[in-house]
Amino acid sequence: MTKARQYWLMKSEPSECSIDDLARAKAQTVAWFGVRNYQARNFMRDDMRIGDGVLFYHSSCPQPGIAGRAEVVSAAYPDATQFDAKSPYYDPKSSPDNPRWVNVDVKLRARERLIGLDELRAEPKLATMRVLQRGNRLSITPVTGAEWRTICRQFWGHAD
DNA sequence: GCCAACGTTGGC
DNA sequence: GCCAACGTTGGC
DSSP states (O other), X not given: OOOOOOEEEEEEOHHHHOHHHHHHSGGGEEEOTTOOOHHHHHIIIIIOOTTOEEEXXXXXXXXXXXXXXXXXXXXXXXXXXXXXXXXXXXXTTOXXXXXXXXXXXXXXXXXXXXXXXXXXXXXXXGTTOGGGSTTOOOSEEEEOHHHHHIIIXXXXXXXX
């Protein structure tokens, strides 16, 4: 019983972890820690599978947009920062016995030409993308296969 | 720095 | 369960 490959858009502030930071990371892989929103957590916990495609999005920065592709390379597991009293992501209501927050590991597949928000908004085929909807704040959103293909083929010129 | 939009908290 | 207050996100 296999499930079709799914696609996600994951936001990261470049000042925290840019796609260049991901490229320099050991095995070009980072734990996607710090998610403190239940909807985004549930996506990681319930829906993500190893091999899922990830659009790496730069947010809260001079040039917001999609900076490259990555891949989910682990199942969800407890986010260590929730137990670390010195971490800004510390959650005193969580415990190792009953962890509230999880993360997956994400591995770089390719840095790409940055697609700015203006370009994304100008493409009618992407009008339904969650990240482009008014008031959207979710740091992890599902991306459809059609949206993924539009981005790869139309903006980056490859078939993946 | 501004501010719209949204999620969470907590009193009732 | 309601909802006002508050905190955060994130583009501009």
